[in-house]
């Protein structure tokens with residue numbers, strides 16, 4: 111089966127409509143859809159629309175994730191707050207919590223908001239971006255279902271517990287370090303399974319402490335608890351695995367102990383009878399208003415100078431490129447916009463088809479629905495531009511050669527075909 115590039119707005123609208131159909135209020139469905147699509151836009155496809163069905167949609171259908179977004183502020187000061195999210199969707203709750211932290215920082219210099227009984231919130235860097243965009247230093251993290259062991263152990267105790275930091279700069283993008291505290295996170299393993307590739311040695315150990323590179327075995331083993339993702343630094347102490355383990359623990363404590371959320375084994379989401387239950391976890395969101403320390407302009411210039419000086423480091427090989435955090439995501443965004451969207455692989459196409467059929471969202475037509483090629487008529491030709499007319503019955507808005515959607519006509523140079 112072929113992979114196709116689908117425009118972001120179509121994926122975002124589809125995700126939103128799926129969520130509305132299963133009972134999520136439109137304004138909250140729009141937030142989840144935006145954050146899933148933003149993951150794809152940033153090149154973090156492991157947390158993009160590919161996660162809609164296996165995580166959020168399926169959990170709602172199993173009755174272990176609430177569609178209503180309900181929360182209580184159980185404790186609050188001028189600079190802090192504790193939110194109980196009652197098993198609501200993690201994305202809208204987290205967006206609300208981070209905005210509260212930013213508002214407090216804008217008023218009092220610093221703001222920190224923590225959540226308990228929340229659920230999987232996707233990419234941590236979305237929320238830190240909110241802080242950077244509003245002139246703050248942002249930090250956030252979340253605990254997650256156990257999949258990494260403490261250094262010296264083989265039992266999964268900690269989640270891949272992402273930790274993100276962002277701040278504004280005078281570069282074209284905000285600095286945004288947004289990653290798991292393990293070498294790889296589960297989504298990356300799923301990607302290796304789809305691509306039928308072995309995972310790199312050093313990412314995973316089995317319950318005997320032996321390395322494992324079979325991606326499918328790792329994925330199954332993560333669910334059964336027989337395989338573990340290693341913390342940053344890897345196995346043992348030699349390469350500093352205890353540092354990644356330490357950072358994952360910091361995230362666990364900041365996510366769970368301030369908010370009194372569940373932690374470690376309680377996040378397996380397994381009921382006493384062995385069936386799947388809710389995975390109610392904790393998050394923390396922190397914002398510091400730059401203007402409480404220095405002017406925003408000075409801060410941006412100094413942060414930008416640090417990035418520019420880092421890029422001047424003598425390189426190991428002339429062809430190597432030095433990046434700073436946030437730069438690849440910014441480039442991925444512009445590149446994907448230029449190419450017309452994100453690649454949807456066959457496994458993801460199947461998931462989209464299943465949700466579309468179950469929810470009757472037949473107004474969405476995708477290129478993989480097409481059965482045969484049909485040439486289309488070019489009505490106007492200019493340098494690098496062809497305007498085309500679709501034949502009757504064609505699957506709309508799809509130009510086969512570029513595997514991309516186009517508008518009423520085909521506004522790019524290609525030998526135009528559509529399918530029906």
Ligand SMILES: NC(=O)c1ccc[n+]([C@@H]2O[C@H](COP(=O)([O-])OP(=O)(O)OC[C@H]3O[C@@H](n4cnc5c(N)ncnc54)[C@H](O)[C@@H]3O)[C@@H](O)[C@H]2O)c1
Pocket residue numbers: 154156157230231232233234235252253254269270271272273274286287288289290291292293294295298432433434435436437438439
């Ligand atoms: N919600 C959860 O439970 C959960 C758990 C784990 C991960 N995640 C999310 O998954 C996403 C991917 O995580 P990951 O661990 O695979 O990230 P990753 O390994 O792809 O690292 C991404 C980060 O590293 C930076 N980076 C990449 N290459 C760089 C280079 N050469 N030089 C400098 N910086 C560079 C990027 O700018 C980005 O900040 C993140 O958005 C994370 O928040 C979520």
